[in-house]
Amino acid sequence: MTRIDADFPDAEYVVLSSRLIPDLDGGYTLATLARARQMAAAGVHGGRGPLLLTVDPGTPAEHAHHRAVFDGRDLVVDPGRMRNLFDEASDPDGGAAEWLRAAAHPGEPDPALEYRVVSDAADRPAVGLPVIAGDPDWHVSTAPVVVYDGAGRPAGIVDGFGALYRAWLDDVVRGLRGADPSRPVVVLCESRQLGELLAGWDDPDVRLVHALHTIHLEPPYTPDAPVNGLWSRWFDLAERFDAVLWLTEGQRADARERFGLDGVHVVVPHGVSAASSVVPPADRDQGRVVMLNRLAPGKRIDHAIRAFEGVVRAVPDARLDVYGEGAERDALQALIDERGLGAHVVLRGATDAPDRVLDEASALLFTSAFEGQGLAILEALAHGCPVVAYDVRYGPREALAAGGGVLVPDGDVDALTAGLVRVLDDVDTRVRLSHEAVDAARAVDPEHVMAALASAVGDVLGRSSRRA
Structure with a gap:
């Protein structure tokens, strides 16, 4: 770097x-x-x-x-x-490491709980972790964590994961x-x-x-x-x-x-680093839209599929490649098949070359219901790839404040369609957004x-x- x-x-x-x-x-x-x-x-x-x-x-x-x-x-x-x-929790001679033994005090495992024993390379127990299933607050529990001695016997406890x-x-x-x-x-x-x-x-x-x-x-x-x-x-x-x-x-x-x-x-x-070079819109795959995200409910890829029905009617050569894996794959594939979009929308699976994907695409589509920042948007901007995104908390509005994309009302699939058609069908718009994208990305330059x-x-x- x-x-x-x-x-x-x-x-x-x-x-x-x-x-x-x-x-x-x-x-x-x-x-x-x-x-x-x-x-x-x-x-x-x-x-x-x-x-x-x-x-x-x-x-x-x-x-x-x-x-x-x-x-x-x-x-x-x-x-x-x-x-x-x-x-680092195991001593080379067996049992818990010295720092862990020093932190322990007398006590016993909780008989009401199951324990997951973490052992060393020789399969000797070092620490026993209480299993607190189904509780999102498991980490704040003070249920005893068991510390073992070199003979594999409980030598004391520490009071929960925090300790x-x-x-x-x-x-x-x-x-x-x-x-x-x-x-x-x-x-x-x-x-x-x-x-x-x-x-x-x-x-x-x-x-x-x-x-x-x-x-x-x-x-x-x-x-x-x-x-x-x-x-x-x-x-x-x-x-x-x-x-x-x-x-x-x-x-x-x-x-x-x-x-x-x-x-x-x-x-x-x-921080998102600028691309070493930016591929001009004329050299990109014309009509190709990409998504880079997990196939999870909060990403609302079903909105993208529905929006693409209208996109294909207006731009017959348009294609949507969705990169990522997740629990929604089968349901999303069923929706693609149901809408007859198999020739236009493809679930590509995970990619180990997101930079190449963003260099080739004509636009990035972003349909999340919520985000912390929307890293995919920033990466697209850094590659000069125009963005069409829902206006959701948090990130898209700030990322696109200086241009580089089209922001549409949250959940409005028709507006999403219109935004995509505008970018794909208007060369001047696509060139302008690509230039704006590179400038907008400077706000999150690692420097x-x-x-x-x-x-x-x-x-x-x-x-x-x-x-x-």
């Missing part, structure tokens, strides 16, 4: 995620890895980038495979900078600081669940910066709509983070107005985004921890 000019303060940097698994969690995984790469390009830790920490209880072999896949796709700068709690995660992070932080126990450490938390558990972390020299990835609202996604239940507790804790990174000004403004949030809330979008992040970090390091 090209060197990024951003002045990050001297500190130890950690990016903390619940999990980072290839081809899982859609844009979340890609955006988290991109942020770490961009921090490396800005010189963090001499270009090696921040530590990437995860807490999913996979096996060391699974995590090694994940690192290898990310490395092969050039999604990480240094695979050795990726670490996992459960890879387990904090014990590991304390050990990681000690290792980062080395001989300087007061060296500042900046933890960029990419997970709401983890953020809730770390809001009470009492290390005064750790600065906890919380990044958001998605919308906080339920249907109809208006500013006064019900708050997603998983977010209610988070808003009660939001003022304890040293900074909160919102992806869009719109979401920050709505949350500030509703919850009275103060100045630690800053806008730092995901600007990393400068904003570095400034936010400088601010939080210039004052005491809000958790102190």
Whole structure:
């Protein structure tokens, strides 16, 4: 990646995620890895980038495979900078690692719960995790986590997942600081669940910066709509983070107005690099529209299929290629068949070459019911690919404010059809939008985004921890 000019303060940097698994969690995984790469390009830790920490209880072999896949796709700068709690929870001589034993206190497993035992490479138990099925708040449970000794016997407990995660992070932080126990450490938390558990972390020299990835609202996604239940507790804790990174000004403004949030809330979008070159509209596949998203209900690909009926009547050579996988595949294919669109709409499956797709397409279609930012829109703009999108919270309106696409009323399939026909059928419109797209994408160029992040970090390091 090209060197990024951003002045990050001297500190130890950690990016903390619940999990980072290839081809899982859609844009979340890609955006988290991109942020770490961009921090490396800005010189963090001499270009090696921040530590990437995860807490999913996979096996060391699974995590090694994940690192290898990310490395092969050039999604990480240094695979050795990726670490996992459960890879480090075992002692080489059996039982739990020293840091975990030190955190344990006397106690017994909960007899009412099942336990998932995580073992070391020799199949010796190290830690027992309570299985709390069907409860979206499982992560805040204080159900005992069992710690095993070298003989495979329970040696004590820690009080829930939060205590387990904090014990590991304390050990990681000690290792980062080395001989300087007061060296500042900046933890960029990419997970709401983890953020809730770390809001009470009492290390005064750790600065906890919380990044958001998605919308906080339920249907109809208006500013006064019900708050997603998983977010209610988070808003009660939001003022304890040293900074909160919102992806869009719109979401920050709505949350500030509703919850009275103060100045630690800053806008730092995901950064999207400009394409090395932009394919002019005349050299693209004429009539080809693409979508890049999971086949999930919230993406409303059924709207795209219905809209394309009218598009084909007006532009007979129009084609829609949908890239992505998901639970809705069979239902969407049935709708394509029912509408007789098999020659025009194709579910292409996942692609490992989204840049090529955006270089070839005449337009990107975006029909999500809600977003955190709408990363596909930004990537399309960076490639000079015009966008036709529903005007939904959050992201499309801000992304297209400087041009580059057609914004239509949310849920209006006829307007979606008209927007697509306008772009595909009018050469002058398509050329204008392509030029505007490249200019609009500069707002999320990694140079600007990393400068904003570095400034936010400088601010939080210039004052005491809000958790102190």
